[in-house]
């Protein structure tokens with residue numbers, strides 16, 4: 359270790375940073391008291407409703423429709439009609455035009471969307487502003503570019519749209535997941551019924567405004583809200599030709615069972631328990647930033663989060679020391695404050711799940727570390743947490759926590775790292791930190807994960823396919839690969 363590193367390791371923990379509040383303007387968002395379902399280009403008055411809240415202070419935000427089977431049926435009918443009476447015949451360049459318009463409007467209204475996303479989901483405004491919104495717009499731009507090039511993407515295969523796509527998305531990246539689902543579906547000529555997660559419906563509902571602004575023909579995109587019951591109705595409805603689902607492995611399995619033998623197409627993007635592997639030759643300070651971004655980004659509500667840190671034994675002590683000091687500088691609190699790094703947990707149910715798994719880690723014998731931080735009294739919060747002395751059999755090393763909780767394991771050789779990294783039923787993502795390019799290539803061949811990052815983590819790009827295998831699901835979103843699940847070939 360260099361002299362400088364040794365000196366830095368003894369530096370006092372800066373636990374008392376004073377920041378003036380830097381709140382983003384909440385009044386950029388005008389909420390209605392009540393939202394219905396967006397069906398056939400019109401707002402349908404909902405028969406049943408529930409209240410959506412701000413997880414940072416538990417205040418109600420708006421009344422939201424809980425779609426009944428009859429309302430699901432209306433939405434699917436509108437999507438079918440739009441598909442058969444026009445949209446499937448619209449020229450490819452015309453479809454691209456709508457996607458370009460949507461992308462540009464999202465850019466123009468990005469601040470408003472970012473505030474809404476943080477308000478309803480609890481994620482820091484820095485993330486919704488700098489990650490969710492730019493990536494959502496980029497996704498529409500990217501697939502706008504593909505819309506009139508499908509014959510080139512799949513030469514001699516005569517690609518055709520499938521029909522009506524039912525799309526169910528989770529609460530961790532509400533608008534970005536909407537973009538991942540809707541952009542490729544429209545680019546390939548399908549129509550859509552999308553259901554956002556019950557805790558985060560507002561950005562999808564504001565997106566209906568964008569659809570109107572873009573003058574997308576009525577019925578091409580329909581948005582219905584509600585909980586898992588609504589999702590289940592959408593899945594089993596005979597009028598849907600394809601289901602695209604992102605969410606928990608448990609629900610993904612139930613959907614797969616439901617659709618077995620129906621001939622409906624299915625893609626599933628499910629859970630993960632990714633290994634972030636740090637070799638002894640890695641640039642440690644950069645690795646610490648990557649570890650933090652890997653697990654504390656979006657409060658760890660990320661299916662590809664680097665939730666298992668595998669550290670080469672010889673650097674374990676200095677790395678964990680640096681990580682703990684870095685954790686002390688993370689600011690937990692108001693999602694709408696521009697200084698906030700870690701926002702609110704999305705729901706009380708999710709908070710209970712995190713607490714339960716953290717308690718199991720302590721009971722099983724892992725050592726817990728949480729930096730000193732004051733959590734707000736109202737709302738749902740959990741301090742950034744690191745567990746060391748974790749055995750592979752512990753629940754915190756096996757189960758997806760979906761919270762700001764890192765489990766640290768050590769290894770001595772690359773073989774051991776691979777064996778431990780692959781010791782999971784999931785296979786969504788992984789990270790490798792090393793100075794050696796050859797080692798990156800060797801590791802990425804052996805790690806069983808759909809996405810592998812090298813000397814970075816949680817980086818996304820619309821041109822790069824994303825998805826997993828085994829219990830993380832199947833099918834790819836993003837890139838040329840992301841077109842295929844929405845096409846039929848002759």
Ligand code: ADP
Nearest residue numbers: 526527528554555556585586589590605606609
């Ligand atoms: P999480 O456990 O992370 O909340 P879920 O898989 O329960 O994830 O939720 C992801 C999405 O799936 C949400 O939109 C939710 O409403 C929906 N959903 C939940 N249960 C079902 C189901 N049985 N069928 C279809 N969709 C469902």
